[in-house]
Amino acid sequence: MEKNQVLLVDGMALLFRGFFATSFRGNFMLTSKGVPTNGIYQFLRYLLDAVDKFEPTHVVCCWDMGSKTFRTEMYAGYKANRDEPPVELVPQFDLVKEVVAAFDIPNIGLESFEADDCIGTLARSYANEENDVLILTGDQDILQLVDDGIHVAIMRKGQGNYEVFTMDNFYDKKGIHPKxxxxxxxxxxxxxxxxxxxxxxxxxxxxxxxxxxxxxxxxxxxxxxxxxxxxxxxxxxxxxxxxxxxxxGIKCDVPIQCSLDEAIWNMNETKVQEKFAELDFGHMNKLLKVMA
Missing domain, CATH: 1.10.150.20 (5' to 3' exonuclease, C-terminal subdomain)
Structure with a gap:
């Protein structure tokens, strides 16, 4: 029996990466209502490229839910060096989740925890003799989750460029073991x-x-x-x-769950096109043709 291939997406890592990859040129892309969408646009390009390349059977997207977490309670300086997100990015936080939902991909997050903790919890719960898990991120912290049946694809510079870490290649690449x-x-x-x-x-x-x-x-x-x-x-x-x-340490016992039945990759093209029309993303429909 062929295993399911579950893609766990680090939503915030892709959104931030997409936003800053385009905003440095001052290219924020605006809808007819003046809402910036550059981060969402690039997020989609990253997501659809990964789906095309890795061909998952299931996709789940995990998110940070605000800057206050159990880690900031333990150490007030945790991530305190980070600036407030740019004003053009703020409206894209909620909007990107709407776009993800239009693809029938579950959005998972829990207050007081980071996306990493949700990813770790789901990865451990999914990885078994029926499922292999691939985590898509740009964040090296997640490498600690590499295990039997859990691989990590780190996004490198340039579209569609990934470095995939597995139990077989990890020591050769890093000189230590994931844990x-x-x-x-x-x-x-x-x-x-x-x-x-x-x-x-x-x-x-x-x-x-x-x-x-x-x-x-x-x-x-x-x-x-x-x-x-x-x-x-x-x-x-x-x-x-x-x-x-x-x-x-990433927590792998966060009180969340997401049934794989909810996460089957089965895009409804009409539903996605309607969302794209709302965001003036009509030109992205050609990407959907590739995915269909």
Whole structure:
């Protein structure tokens, strides 16, 4: 029996990527009512390209639901370095979900959690002898979810350019195993999410330590074997090391569910064309012909 191929889409990653890929030229694309749609337009191009390339049987799209999450409660500085979204992007947050719904793709998100947590929870619940899962994102954090039956396609520069990570190729590409990504971030921090890890330990040192000791716990159990410099850095930042590791871990037990029966990829072309007409996306109908 052929397995189902479930595509889990990191909606916000695609929308932000699409918005900034076009807005730097000042190209916001406006509907006849003056609503900007450039992020949605590019989001659709990314989504439809991935569906064309990977040929999923099922598609689910996950979203962040606001900037306040359990992580901001744990550490006020979490993502505090990020600017407010540009005013042209704000109306596209709700509108893009309407477009996704027009494709009969479920929109999944839960307040206090990030899209990553929803993706992790669904990926774990779907991956079995009947389903393979592919996560589409531009976010390296999600690499920690790679497992048997769970692959991650990282979007690279240029349309239709993906790097796919699997259990078979992960170590060759990264030098560590997927579950070690959390400890890697615990040690080196994450500048884009604004948590520091251990001051003075960068990616190179963190990788070396994990290749030798496998986990932060084993590293701490063998502190006497480390150089004095590394010992000092870890001791000075022990609390932040534990906190950073906790912030880095994707939660895979979020109280959400989405039946795969709701997520079958079976586009209703008329319904999608009606939505496109609302957004003055008539020129995108030729993309639908390719998908049909």
């Amino acid at each position: 070690q990504i959390i400890d890697l971030k615990g040690l080196m921090g994450d500048t884009s999410d604004n948590y520091p890890g251990v001051k003075g330990i960068g990616e190179k040192t963190a990788l070396k330590l994990l290749q030798e000791y496998e986990t932060i716990n084993q590293l701490l159990a063998n502190m006497d074997q480390l150089s004095k410099g590394i010992q000092t850095k870890i001791n000075n930042d022990l609390e932040m090391l534990h906190l950073s590791r906790e912030l880095a």
